[in-house]
Amino acid sequence: MVEMQYIFQTSMTMISLYQTLETVGYIGGTFVGLTxxxxxxxxxxxxxxxxxxxxxxxxxxxxNLPMLYVCSVISGFCYSVIQCSYTVWTVELWPTSSAPVLYIEDFAYGIGSTLASAILKPYLTGKVAADIVVDRRAKLMWPFITIGICVILVPLSSLIMYLIKPYKQKHCNRREQCSIGQSSNYGDEVMPTNTTANDKLFDRSDTPQTMMRVLFIGWCTTVSSLSTEFLMFMFTYMQKSPVQVSPQTCSDIMMAASSVYTVFTIVNAVLTVRVGINPIIYGYYAIVVVAACILVIGHYYLTALWVAAILMGWGLSAMITGLYAFTAKYFTFTNQLSTGIIMARGVCKLFTPVIIGQFIDDHSYVFLIVEWIYLMLSIAIFLPIIWLIRRYENLVVK
Known part of the structure; x- marks a missing residue:
């Protein structure tokens, strides 16, 4: 974001509008999941x-800036469509073992993030003296195009597979029992016809289904927002903080965090098979809390920033995917539920970048405040979720 600020010769507030308008497109893209x-x-x-x-x-x-804003809406819309789809699709394809597959998908994301940081690092300039002229556009053009070519190979292969052997969803009507991973005629949502002992806990009619869905959406939203704002603003925050980290060192820190994130997605996939998703969520939640505490110390010490970023990468390696796997354990994961989560997350993203972008130049600690607000809200929602899960699991056993 710092590079774009200098390219367009504008304020951080105006550049942060990119994230806000991207979120407008992001919210619009959530509705595609219902079609x-x-x-x-x-x-x-x-x-x-x-x-x-x-x-x-x-x-x-x-x-110019207007064209940048148009690009932000388009990218937000497309990213939302992808995100609303891939989790439901994965759960549909692997209904009984989706968590390890989701972690493997995160592994691919981690590799991509690390490689992207490595490619961009030599071409970053950061803040320079006013009398030094740097053609930032020319420096960044080819690394961005290189990354784009690498990324586009994935959807092109999917498009080729569609032309050769398209994926077809199975359909059944409301009166027939739809197994997990099959869709119905009603918006691709699994429609259980009655409550049985094999239903997921909060698919049962004798549980507070609506309330639990609201709680889970709130929890997924706050955890996702915590991770999104960290990934979106951590690089900028380190340059604006009292430590004033150089762009190259920022790249090194983020590459280290991405590498740890990538390695532990594979570890998490194995651990989930062995111990289940619940212990993973509890343990990694503690790591995220520790990382957030050290991040506060890192406001003044570079070493603490390194430690905090690496620990946050470790903690988020389980949380980002784990929250979907955890949710799918207690609900039938449908396009409608996924859309609700993504839409709620989009609403939070609509305002947060504006707040951070407006103050981060002179008051970089605002980034820390926002991160802690999302962290505490997520814990405040997660605790009653755990209590209700244990309560209704005990009732089912009885």
Whole structure:
């Protein structure tokens, strides 16, 4: 974001509007998840992924701020469509073992993040003296295009698979029992016909289904917002903090965090098979809390920033995917539920970047305050979720 601020010669507040308008597109994209009873999900995701890769690759050569904002809406819309789809799709394909597969998908994301940071590092300039002229556009153009070419290979392969052997969803009517991983005629949602002993806990009619869905959506939203704001603003925060970290050192720190994140996604996949998702969530939640505490110390000490970023990468390696696996354990994960989570997350993203962007230049600690607000809200929602799970599990046993 610092590089874009200098490219367009504007304030951090105006550049942060990119994130806000991206969220507008993000919220709009959530509604596409409700149309998969009529549209082919594989084709829609492939097309949106291709558009996202192209728009991202061309960011350094966007001529002005209005065009940058248009790109932000497009990228937000496409990213939302992808995110609303892939979790439900994964759970549908692997209904009884989705958590390890989701962690493997996160492993791929971690590799991509690490490689992207490594590619961009030599081309970052950061803040320089007023009399030094740097053509930041020319420096960033080719690394962005390189990243875009690498990314676009994934949706192109999916599009080719669609043309060769398209994925077809199975359908059943309301009077038939739909197994997990099958869809119904009603918006691609699994429609259990009655409550049985094999139903997931909060699919049962004798549990507070609506309240639990609201709680789970709130929990997923706050955890996702915590991770999103960390990834979105950590790089900028380190440069604006009293430590005034150089762009190259920021890249090293984020590469280290991404590497730890990547390695532990594989560890988490194995651990989930062995011990289950619940202990993973509890343990890694503690790591995130410790990382947030050290991040406060890092406001004045570079070593603490290194430790905090690495610990946060470790903790988030389980939390980002784990919250979906944890939710899918107690609900039938449908397009509607996924859309609710993504939409709620989008609403939070609509305001947070504006707040951080407006104050981070002169009051970088605002980033820390926002991170802690999301962390404490997530814990405040998670504790009653755990209590209700244990309560209704005991009632079912009785």
């Amino acid at each position: 998969y009873g009529y549209l082919n999900r594989q084709l829609v995701v492939a097309i949106c992924f291709i558009i996202l890769a192209i728009v991202t690759a061309l960011l350094p050569i966007v001529p």
